[in-house]
Amino acid sequence: MSLLAKRWKELAEVKAELAGRDWFLATSGNLSIKVTDDPLTFLVTASGKDKRKQTDEDFLLVDASGNPVEKTQLKPSAETLLHVEIYKRTNAGCSLHVHTVDNNVISELYGDDGEVVFSHQEIIKAFGIWEEDAAIRIPIIRNYAHIPTLAQEFAKHVNGDAGAVLIRNHGITVWGKDAFEAKKFLEAWEFLFSYHVKLLLLKGAKAFA
Numbered sequence: 112m113s114l115l116a117k118r119w120k121e122l123a124e125v126k127a128e129l130a131g132r133d134w135f136l137a138t139s140g141n142l143s144i145k146v147t148d149d150p151l152t153f154l155v156t157a158s159g160k161d162k163r164k165q166t167d168e169d170f171l172l173v174d175a176s177g178n179p180v181e182k183t184q185l186k187p188s189a190e191t192l193l194h195v196e197i198y199k200r201t202n203a204g205c206s207l208h209v210h211t212v213d214n215n216v217i218s219e220l221y222g223d224d225g226e227v228v229f230s231h232q233e234i235i236k237a238f239g240i241w242e243e244d245a246a247i248r249i250p251i252i253r254n255y256a257h258i259p260t261l262a263q264e265f266a267k268h269v270n271g272d273a274g275a276v277l278i279r280n281h282g283i284t285v286w287g288k289d290a291f292e293a294k295k296f297l298e299a300w301e302f303l304f305s306y307h308v309k310l311l312l313l314k315g316a317k318a319f320a
Protein backbone atom coordinates (compact mmCIF):
# COMPACT_ATOMS: atom_id res chain seq x y z
CA MET A 112 0.00 0.00 0.00
CA SER A 113 1.36 3.45 -0.90
CA LEU A 114 1.99 6.03 1.81
CA LEU A 115 -0.85 8.12 0.41
CA ALA A 116 -3.26 5.17 0.53
CA LYS A 117 -2.14 4.35 4.08
CA ARG A 118 -2.74 7.90 5.29
CA TRP A 119 -6.09 8.04 3.45
CA LYS A 120 -7.20 4.87 5.26
CA GLU A 121 -6.08 6.24 8.65
CA LEU A 122 -7.96 9.49 8.15
CA ALA A 123 -11.04 7.69 6.82
CA GLU A 124 -11.08 5.50 9.94
CA VAL A 125 -10.88 8.51 12.28
CA LYS A 126 -13.56 10.27 10.24
CA ALA A 127 -15.88 7.25 10.56
CA GLU A 128 -15.35 7.14 14.33
CA LEU A 129 -16.06 10.83 14.80
CA ALA A 130 -19.11 10.48 12.54
CA GLY A 131 -20.26 7.68 14.86
CA ARG A 132 -20.22 10.22 17.68
CA ASP A 133 -22.34 12.59 15.56
CA TRP A 134 -19.64 15.25 15.61
CA PHE A 135 -20.19 16.37 11.98
CA LEU A 136 -23.61 18.02 12.14
CA ALA A 137 -24.71 20.13 9.18
CA THR A 138 -21.49 19.49 7.15
CA SER A 139 -19.38 21.03 9.93
CA GLY A 140 -15.88 19.80 10.73
CA ASN A 141 -12.69 19.15 8.83
CA LEU A 142 -9.81 16.73 9.24
CA SER A 143 -6.31 16.40 7.89
CA ILE A 144 -3.33 14.06 7.98
CA LYS A 145 0.24 14.75 6.88
CA VAL A 146 1.56 12.66 4.02
CA THR A 147 5.03 14.07 3.31
CA ASP A 148 7.32 16.51 5.12
CA ASP A 149 9.50 17.79 2.33
CA PRO A 150 7.72 19.09 0.43
CA LEU A 151 4.84 19.38 2.88
CA THR A 152 1.71 17.66 1.61
CA PHE A 153 -1.35 16.61 3.55
CA LEU A 154 -4.77 15.11 2.93
CA VAL A 155 -7.64 17.36 3.97
CA THR A 156 -11.40 16.89 3.84
CA ALA A 157 -13.19 18.33 0.82
CA SER A 158 -15.25 21.40 1.66
CA GLY A 159 -18.98 21.39 2.25
CA LYS A 160 -19.49 17.63 2.28
CA ASP A 161 -21.46 15.58 4.74
CA LYS A 162 -18.50 14.12 6.62
CA ARG A 163 -20.69 11.31 7.96
CA LYS A 164 -20.70 9.78 4.47
CA GLN A 165 -17.75 7.75 3.16
CA THR A 166 -16.83 8.31 -0.50
CA ASP A 167 -13.79 8.24 -2.80
CA GLU A 168 -13.88 12.03 -2.83
CA ASP A 169 -13.71 12.64 0.90
CA PHE A 170 -10.14 13.96 0.89
CA LEU A 171 -7.74 15.73 -1.44
CA LEU A 172 -4.01 16.24 -1.28
CA VAL A 173 -2.85 19.82 -0.72
CA ASP A 174 0.50 21.57 -0.49
CA ALA A 175 2.12 23.88 2.07
CA SER A 176 -0.15 26.71 0.97
CA GLY A 177 -3.28 24.57 1.20
CA ASN A 178 -3.70 24.38 -2.58
CA PRO A 179 -4.57 21.10 -4.34
CA VAL A 180 -1.49 19.23 -5.56
CA GLU A 181 -3.35 17.94 -8.62
CA LYS A 182 -6.12 19.39 -10.73
CA THR A 183 -9.43 18.45 -9.11
CA GLN A 184 -13.06 19.50 -8.94
CA LEU A 185 -12.89 19.21 -5.17
CA LYS A 186 -12.37 22.23 -2.95
CA PRO A 187 -10.17 21.87 0.12
CA SER A 188 -11.86 22.66 3.44
CA ALA A 189 -12.58 26.36 3.87
CA GLU A 190 -10.47 26.10 7.05
CA THR A 191 -7.45 24.45 5.41
CA LEU A 192 -5.26 27.42 6.38
CA LEU A 193 -5.59 26.43 10.04
CA HIS A 194 -4.27 22.98 9.22
CA VAL A 195 -1.46 24.62 7.22
CA GLU A 196 -0.41 26.61 10.30
CA ILE A 197 -0.17 23.42 12.36
CA TYR A 198 2.01 21.53 9.85
CA LYS A 199 4.20 24.58 9.15
CA ARG A 200 4.90 25.22 12.83
CA THR A 201 5.04 21.76 14.41
CA ASN A 202 5.84 18.11 13.74
CA ALA A 203 2.19 17.15 14.18
CA GLY A 204 0.88 14.46 11.86
CA CYS A 205 -2.88 14.92 12.18
CA SER A 206 -5.35 17.70 12.93
CA LEU A 207 -9.06 17.35 13.74
CA HIS A 208 -11.72 20.07 13.88
CA VAL A 209 -15.27 19.47 15.10
CA HIS A 210 -18.24 21.56 16.14
CA THR A 211 -20.16 20.21 19.13
CA VAL A 212 -22.81 21.86 21.28
CA ASP A 213 -20.61 21.30 24.34
CA ASN A 214 -17.48 22.88 22.85
CA ASN A 215 -19.55 25.84 21.63
CA VAL A 216 -21.17 26.35 25.06
CA ILE A 217 -17.81 26.20 26.84
CA SER A 218 -16.26 28.62 24.34
CA GLU A 219 -19.05 31.12 24.95
CA LEU A 220 -19.03 30.71 28.75
CA TYR A 221 -15.28 31.39 28.98
CA GLY A 222 -14.67 33.32 25.75
CA ASP A 223 -14.15 36.65 27.53
CA ASP A 224 -11.39 35.05 29.65
CA GLY A 225 -9.56 33.89 26.53
CA GLU A 226 -9.09 30.42 28.00
CA VAL A 227 -10.64 27.75 30.17
CA VAL A 228 -8.79 25.61 32.70
CA PHE A 229 -9.85 22.15 33.87
CA SER A 230 -8.50 20.30 36.90
CA HIS A 231 -9.17 17.34 39.18
CA GLN A 232 -10.18 15.06 36.35
CA GLU A 233 -8.67 11.62 35.80
CA ILE A 234 -9.06 12.02 32.02
CA ILE A 235 -6.32 14.68 32.04
CA LYS A 236 -3.92 11.70 32.01
CA ALA A 237 -4.96 11.21 28.37
CA PHE A 238 -2.84 14.30 27.67
CA GLY A 239 0.18 12.59 29.24
CA ILE A 240 -0.09 14.66 32.45
CA TRP A 241 0.12 12.37 35.44
CA GLU A 242 0.48 14.74 38.42
CA GLU A 243 -2.01 14.48 41.29
CA ASP A 244 -3.39 18.03 40.93
CA ALA A 245 -2.96 18.38 37.20
CA ALA A 246 -4.67 21.19 35.35
CA ILE A 247 -4.99 21.75 31.63
CA ARG A 248 -5.89 24.93 29.75
CA ILE A 249 -7.22 25.55 26.30
CA PRO A 250 -7.10 28.98 24.65
CA ILE A 251 -10.28 30.48 23.20
CA ILE A 252 -10.00 32.76 20.19
CA ARG A 253 -12.46 34.97 18.37
CA ASN A 254 -14.24 33.45 15.39
CA TYR A 255 -13.08 35.71 12.55
CA ALA A 256 -15.10 35.10 9.37
CA HIS A 257 -12.02 36.04 7.30
CA ILE A 258 -10.12 32.76 7.34
CA PRO A 259 -6.59 34.21 6.84
CA THR A 260 -7.21 36.42 9.91
CA LEU A 261 -8.59 33.45 11.84
CA ALA A 262 -5.55 31.40 10.85
CA GLN A 263 -3.21 34.22 11.95
CA GLU A 264 -4.90 34.41 15.37
CA PHE A 265 -4.98 30.63 15.63
CA ALA A 266 -1.25 30.38 14.79
CA LYS A 267 -0.39 32.35 17.96
CA HIS A 268 -1.46 29.28 19.94
CA VAL A 269 0.24 26.65 17.79
CA ASN A 270 3.51 26.07 19.59
CA GLY A 271 3.87 22.36 20.18
CA ASP A 272 3.51 19.06 18.38
CA ALA A 273 0.28 18.50 20.31
CA GLY A 274 -2.28 21.14 21.20
CA ALA A 275 -5.80 22.45 20.93
CA VAL A 276 -7.62 25.73 20.40
CA LEU A 277 -11.28 26.59 20.90
CA ILE A 278 -12.77 29.00 18.39
CA ARG A 279 -15.61 30.88 20.05
CA ASN A 280 -19.06 29.63 19.10
CA HIS A 281 -17.46 27.67 16.30
CA GLY A 282 -15.55 24.57 17.40
CA ILE A 283 -12.32 22.97 18.51
CA THR A 284 -9.18 22.19 16.54
CA VAL A 285 -6.87 19.55 18.02
CA TRP A 286 -3.58 18.23 16.71
CA GLY A 287 -1.18 15.47 17.65
CA LYS A 288 1.70 13.41 16.35
CA ASP A 289 -0.61 11.01 14.53
CA ALA A 290 -4.30 10.19 14.04
CA PHE A 291 -4.46 8.01 17.16
CA GLU A 292 -3.08 10.78 19.38
CA ALA A 293 -5.16 13.57 17.83
CA LYS A 294 -8.35 11.53 18.30
CA LYS A 295 -7.43 10.67 21.89
CA PHE A 296 -6.91 14.36 22.70
CA LEU A 297 -10.13 15.36 20.96
CA GLU A 298 -12.12 12.79 22.93
CA ALA A 299 -10.51 13.90 26.19
CA TRP A 300 -11.35 17.56 25.50
CA GLU A 301 -14.92 16.74 24.60
CA PHE A 302 -15.22 14.66 27.79
CA LEU A 303 -14.06 17.66 29.84
CA PHE A 304 -16.46 20.02 28.06
CA SER A 305 -19.42 17.70 28.43
CA TYR A 306 -18.69 17.00 32.11
CA HIS A 307 -18.32 20.71 32.85
CA VAL A 308 -21.54 21.70 31.08
CA LYS A 309 -23.52 18.98 32.91
CA LEU A 310 -21.98 19.86 36.26
CA LEU A 311 -22.85 23.55 35.87
CA LEU A 312 -26.41 22.68 34.87
CA LEU A 313 -26.91 20.34 37.81
CA LYS A 314 -25.34 22.78 40.27
CA GLY A 315 -27.73 25.44 38.97
CA ALA A 316 -30.68 23.09 39.35
CA LYS A 317 -29.55 22.13 42.87
CA ALA A 318 -29.34 25.78 43.89
CA PHE A 319 -33.02 26.18 43.05
CA ALA A 320 -34.13 22.92 44.69
Ligand SMILES: CSCCC(=O)C(=O)COP(=O)(O)O
Nearest residue numbers: 137139140141158159188189
Ligand atom coordinates in the same frame (compact mmCIF):
# COMPACT_ATOMS: atom_id res chain seq x y z
C1 LIG B 1 -21.54 24.39 8.22
S1 LIG B 1 -20.20 24.66 9.25
C2 LIG B 1 -19.35 26.07 8.53
C3 LIG B 1 -17.98 25.77 7.99
C4 LIG B 1 -17.12 25.14 9.06
O1 LIG B 1 -16.90 25.78 10.09
C5 LIG B 1 -16.61 23.81 8.93
O2 LIG B 1 -16.01 23.29 9.85
C6 LIG B 1 -16.78 23.02 7.67
O3 LIG B 1 -16.23 23.68 6.58
P1 LIG B 1 -15.55 22.82 5.40
O4 LIG B 1 -15.23 23.84 4.34
O5 LIG B 1 -14.34 22.17 5.99
O6 LIG B 1 -16.55 21.81 4.96
Ligand SMILES: [Zn+2]
Nearest residue numbers: 139140190282
Ligand atom coordinates in the same frame (compact mmCIF):
# COMPACT_ATOMS: atom_id res chain seq x y z
ZN1 LIG C 1 -15.50 24.76 11.46
